[in-house]
Amino acid sequence: MDQETLKKCVDEAINSRRSVRAFLAEPIPRKTIEEILALASRAPSGTNTQPWRVRVLTGNAKQRLSAAIKASYFHVSGGPKDTPEYDYYPRQWFSPYVDRRRKIGFDLYGLLNIKKDEKQRMIEQMGKNFEFFGAPVGLIFTIDRRLGQGSWLDYGFFLENIAIAARARGLHTCPQAAFADFPQTIGSHLKFEPEEMLVCGMSLGFEDTSAPENRLKTDREPVSGFTQFFDE
Numbered sequence: 001m002d003q004e005t006l007k008k009c010v011d012e013a014i015n016s017r018r019s020v021r022a023f024l025a026e027p028i029p030r031k032t033i034e035e036i037l038a039l040a041s042r043a044p045s046g047t048n049t050q051p052w053r054v055r056v057l058t059g060n061a062k063q064r065l066s067a068a069i070k071a072s073y074f075h076v077s078g079g080p081k082d083t084p085e086y087d088y089y090p091r092q093w094f095s096p097y098v099d100r101r102r103k104i105g106f107d108l109y110g111l112l113n114i115k116k117d118e119k120q121r122m123i124e125q126m127g128k129n130f131e132f133f134g135a136p137v138g139l140i141f142t143i144d145r146r147l148g149q150g151s152w153l154d155y156g157f158f159l160e161n162i163a164i165a166a167r168a169r170g171l172h173t174c175p176q177a178a179f180a181d182f183p184q185t186i187g188s189h190l191k192f193e194p195e196e197m198l199v200c201g202m203s204l205g206f207e208d209t210s211a212p213e214n215r216l217k218t219d220r221e222p223v224s225g226f227t228q229f230f231d232e
């Protein structure tokens, strides 16, 4: 492939990736999922440690996991509440991050016509995370808790590769830290090893283009806002 075509394809795959929050039920062949994961595993990792471990859930297995998490989420089970194993977000929010976080929440709820005081609708929208937003494939990622922070860096490369490889096949994704709030529910359901720690989940499938939430467009700071060049 010539350089110009490669640039166009890679740029398009990166630029067209966004978090999709409503999917079509259309199933994805297992071969495609395996192909995406094999490609993603070409991600670099410190001393080639490859710290990823993936559970792929489809069909009834996906539905059973969703039901277990939703029971914990909506507290209908009466069981003990899960305890997250790591802080994805800071305990105390501050600018500019809190402003960006507020904007996406505001924009998403705006598209769904959910008003500020409609707490129940917010809870239900959040709950859609646990149905993998209707996607036919749910991915759950774990890491060996004995590994260091560096392995979490490696994990990010791997996750992004999945998202980009998905785009090249006309598929979309949504990475989901929401699952990290339910490590005990998910861990006992999927029979995690004691050293396995839940990192996050991801939805994978074809976008439902009719869903208003998928019209969400997110901004980015210009390069000059986060970069300094040093040349003297």
Ligand SMILES: Cc1cc2nc3c(=O)[nH]c(=O)nc-3n(C[C@H](O)[C@H](O)[C@H](O)COP(=O)(O)O)c2cc1C
Pocket (backbone or CB within 6 Å): 017, 018, 019, 020, 021, 104, 129, 174, 175, 176, 177, 178, 179, 200, 218
């Ligand atoms: C590790 C990670 C976890 C995320 N967790 C969630 C989640 O639980 N639910 C959700 O709807 N979006 C989640 N997102 C999506 C972000 O909100 C999204 O990436 C961000 O707003 C930028 O939008 P874009 O992905 O469409 O470019 C997550 C993204 C990342 C990278």
